[in-house]
Amino acid sequence: MTVLESIPEKLGVDAPWVEKGGVHWLNPSPLSVRELAQAMNALHARFITITAYQLPKEEGLRLEYHWDLDGQLLGFPFQLAGNSIESIYDLCEAVDWIEREIHEGFAVDFLGRKYEPLLLREGDTPGVNLRETGTPNKPASGLLGQEEVK
Amino acid sequence: MSYKIPMGPYHPALEEPYKLDMICEGETVIDVNLHIGFNFRGIEHLAETRNYIQVIALMERVCGICSNIHTLTLCQAMEQLTGLTPPPRAQYIRVVMAELERLHSHVLWAGIAAKLMGFKTMFMTCFELREQVMDVLSAISGNRVNYSMNRIGGVNRDIEDPLALLPMIDKLEREMVRTVIPIFTTSTTARSRCAGIGVLTHEKAVSCGVVGPTARASGLPQDLRRAAPYAAYAEMEFEVPVQPDGDVRARLLVRALEIMESCKILRQALTKMPPGEFHTGEAKPAFTTGTATARVEAPRGEVMYSVSWIKDARNPARVHVRTPTFANMPAIRWMVVGARLADTPLIQASIDPCYSCTDR
Numbered sequence: 001m002t003v004l005e006s007i008p009e010k011l012g013v014d015a016p017w018v019e020k021g022g023v024h025w026l027n028p029s030p031l032s033v034r035e036l037a038q039a040m041n042a043l044h045a046r047f048i049t050i051t052a053y054q055l056p057k058e059e060g061l062r063l064e065y066h067w068d069l070d071g072q073l074l075g076f077p078f079q080l081a082g083n084s085i086e087s088i089y090d091l092c093e094a095v096d097w098i099e100r101e102i103h104e105g106f107a108v109d110f111l112g113r114k115y116e117p118l119l120l121r122e123g124d125t126p127g128v129n130l131r132e133t134g135t136p137n138k139p140a141s142g143l144l145g146q147e148e149v150k
Numbered sequence: 151m152s153y154k155i156p157m158g159p160y161h162p163a164l165e166e167p168y169k170l171d172m173i174c175e176g177e178t179v180i181d182v183n184l185h186i187g188f189n190f191r192g193i194e195h196l197a198e199t200r201n202y203i204q205v206i207a208l209m210e211r212v213c214g215i216c217s218n219i220h221t222l223t224l225c226q227a228m229e230q231l232t233g234l235t236p237p238p239r240a241q242y243i244r245v246v247m248a249e250l251e252r253l254h255s256h257v258l259w260a261g262i263a264a265k266l267m268g269f270k271t272m273f274m275t276c277f278e279l280r281e282q283v284m285d286v287l288s289a290i291s292g293n294r295v296n297y298s299m300n301r302i303g304g305v306n307r308d309i310e311d312p313l314a315l316l317p318m319i320d321k322l323e324r325e326m327v328r329t330v331i332p333i334f335t336t337s338t339t340a341r342s343r344c345a346g347i348g349v350l351t352h353e354k355a356v357s358c359g360v361v362g363p364t365a366r367a368s369g370l371p372q373d374l375r376r377a378a379p380y381a382a383y384a385e386m387e388f389e390v391p392v393q394p395d396g397d398v399r400a401r402l403l404v405r406a407l408e409i410m411e412s413c414k415i416l417r418q419a420l421t422k423m424p425p426g427e428f429h430t431g432e433a434k435p436a437f438t439t440g441t442a443t444a445r446v447e448a449p450r451g452e453v454m455y456s457v458s459w460i461k462d463a464r465n466p467a468r469v470h471v472r473t474p475t476f477a478n479m480p481a482i483r484w485m486v487v488g489a490r491l492a493d494t495p496l497i498q499a500s501i502d503p504c505y506s507c508t509d510r
Binding site for chain 2: 020021022023044046047048049051052053064066068070071072073075092093094096097098116
């Protein structure tokens with residue numbers, strides 16, 4: 001059994017790995033993101049990034065956490081019920097800037113951490129949500145609408 | 151008594167904006183705060199308003215140095231969504247372009263590092279060498295900066311006579327061995343400016359998740375060309391230079407050795423380039439619904455693209471870019487703490503930062 005194959009059992013996750021689109025995906029439920037981060041630390045996996053997806057209105061947001069394990073790219077999706085999730089900054093220093101960026105770009109609150117002053121500035125409000133304020137053909141205050149190139 | 155020295159938002163060495171607030175006691179830096187975001191362009195959002203041809207041209211402009219790497223990574227992700235596999239010749243051409251870009255980036259960095267150390271003649275020598283690399287890039291692609299080489303399913307232009315490029319590789323390698331590397335490795339001035347300066351320990355390199363030469367100079371042997379080969383890298387023989395010291399000198403040595411390895415890879419790719427088509431010839435690729443991710447070892451480290459598409463849509467639903475400097479730059483804090491104020495410009499430059507990439 002490879003290290004990768006042994007991970008679901010170690011994590012106590014029933015679902016198997018699904019390799020798709022260049023990523024080994026694992027549904028981490030019922031683990032919390034902090035439990036996952038601790039498990040990745042124990043495996044000496046290297047944190048890469050978090051990708052945020054804004055889903056259709058009623059579905060909220062999805063965050064995909066990525067780690068590298070010996071050249072294999074691992075992906076763990078987390079569906080956000082509201083707009084908050086626990087921060088893993090104290091467990092994984094490398095998430096600092098991407099948590100800040102998602103906080104500012106998608107108004108996601110990473111609970112249990114402090115933020116530096118905003119990087120992406122639009123007044124003092126977090127959540128410079130370009131998908132809402134800069135939707136094609138719908139100019140909003142402060143940002144010009146991006147005309148879709150025909 | 152401590153006092154704060156703001157450096158930036160204009161970098162003392164590189165004409166790009168970011169800000170470093172340094173708390174000093176005497177000449178020693180005791181803490182640092184980094185500020186980015188001065189050049190935020192919203193490129194990820196713009197990508198959602200561009201079709202599959204336009205988005206390649208857009209992402210090529212994420213970075214002015216490793217523009218080719220961005221389109222390569224993007225195209226590799228989009229190829230997964232379209233089911234297109236580039237022909238072998240295209241994979242070799244991609245390796246040639248990627249390694250030429252690495253040479254151009256590393257030699258440019260060596261020149262800037264030399265200038266910061268006070269070696270202005272070495273700066274000119276490096277830039278003269280860089281011009282030669284750019285001449286080759288221009289001869290292949292017709293462009294010096296944004297090469298427009300990658301497309302979904304291959305490359306846009308062939309290298310008609312690969313062996314004709316070999317003399318340039320020989321000349322560059324000769325010059326590096328004869329002038330640049332000896333000065334960087336043996337000169338007393340270079341040693342005193344770089345050795346033991348701006349140390350990023352192995353432990354900190356791991357916890358900060360740094361990538362590329364910055365990681366390899368702190369003893370981490372990570373390189374996607376070896377760990378997760380893409381294009382034709384699985385068929386290339388090369389070493390991954392690693393240095394244990396984690397200081398500016400180690401970062402300098404890693405890049406110098408990587409220049410030699412790039413020459414080795416280029417020679418193999420040009421000599422062994424298989425005949426055949428250089429793209430799949432698809433007039434209009436058909437995207438499936440889903441997300442695909444690709445990673446590539448850029449000159450500064452790992453670049454990752456996640457691309458989401460909905461079937462029959464004109465534009466991507468989401469494009470997320472993780473650039474190497476975004477991973478490396480927070481580590482500057484740990485390199486600078488304890489350093490002399492006068493060393494901080496060189497320390498900052500030693501990760502070869504790209505603020506354009508970072509801000510996207």
